Amino acid sequence: MSRDLTCALRLADTADAITRSRFRAGDLAVTRKPDRTPVTDADTAVEDAIRAVLAEEHPGDVVAGEERGGEVGAGRTWVLDPIDGTKNFLRGVPAWATLIALVVDGAPVVGVVSAPALGKRWWAARGAGAWVSDGGQERRIGVSGVGELGDAYLSTTHLGTWVEHHSRERYLALVDACWENRAFGDFWQHCLVAEGAIDLAAEPIVNPWDVAAVQVVVEEAGGRFTDLGGAARFDGGNALSSNGLLHDAALEVLRG
Template sequence: MPRQDDLELALRLGDIADDITRHRFRALDLTIREKPDRTPVTDADTDVETAVRKALTSARPADAFAGEETGGSVTAGRTWLIDPIDGTKNFLRGVPVWATLIALLEDGRPTVGVISAPALYSRWWAAAGHGAWLRRGPAGSAPLPLRVSGNTRLADAYLSTTSTRTWDVFHSRAAYLRLAEECWEDRAFGDFLQHCMVAEGTLDIAAEPVVNPWDIAAVQVLVSEAGGLCTDLLGHSPHGGTGVLSANPQLHPLAVKVLSTAAGPGSV
């Protein structure tokens, strides 16, 4: 099946998700419940995943499906992996930094990714061999090709994570702080956005100590097609690995070296 067809389908799925999330964002009757891991889920999360699953069942009945809220698993062959709202805490608090993440995995490798953030009027997408793109503004706006930064020194690098608190539990807070100290500046843009900014070249490094498969598949292909590297914190596959690290190819090995030093769960 031509990859362009898969990308066009993923973009249509993004439209379906946006129609739901745009109308439920800041809704006064938004329903919220707490999952066993104490992370929140809203009715918008489940509605998006249900609608996308239904559309995929019709368009690609032979493909597998795995979603954060309704389950499924990545299998051999083709699997669509969905995070209906990445940044649910932002969504339920009325903060506009959240997105739907849609990825196609072929034999476990992400080959198509769409990250749609309608409250930011932004959509990023990529497909293996087709480059990485950003549309900022209304539908129909001209997309821009993406390329990671050309910075070669950590001393010039702009770094982001989501929360330093998670580094206390996963990997090593001390290792992250060492990396932050070696970089020019660090911020907590968080979640999907920081990896998209690495693909844009506005950030140089994004690091997370823990991720789920649906958090990373779409941004992995985006960063890769923009000329960057997206691995776990030790330079291996981010799927089932230790966190995730996105960076340009010059800074990536330097960041891995810092994060690998005396790293261990709970290290401070």
């Protein structure tokens, strides 16, 4: 295991200790950011704790996080989402995770997704495959072999976002082309793609910290991760992950 991946996993342990203690806490403090999205005291506490560790262990690295800001540039940048799925977290729904990615010269090379309330953690590093820990058992994961949209299982985060971003009609056309659909949402759907449990996950609006970590996981699991224009990037503002076999067909439907 690489030094950077080892560090990312320890950062996830730090995050889990905080999020576990604040999940379903009666005194959880919730505020709204200017874009009306919620933020809890756990979000800021996690990011601050991770930044403190990185400042000590990797003082030359840049950090970009959802709550405290920062930009991804040349060199090494740690990209953090302290709690992906904050709306779930504050309502007591267990589908949320801390996302930690190391991006080197614009390309994610390490990704960790830790979802302690689900009892799962996914991780990957370039060239080392994708892995999951589930109930204490670690195993390597890989995408499905489904080759036709008519047999595919599709997920998104929130149907309403397709109205404002991209096209709800094009997403519903993809729904109609697929066998089954759900809205597992956020990180979870991309990790399910990496595990081979579902075949496609599409999002019309994302931030870099939402998907930098999952890009590594999906690609190391043998899948494909792009924006809706087909570029393999985490900072394109939208995202499609797949088992690879269905990717071009799904992009074609979404483009109309």
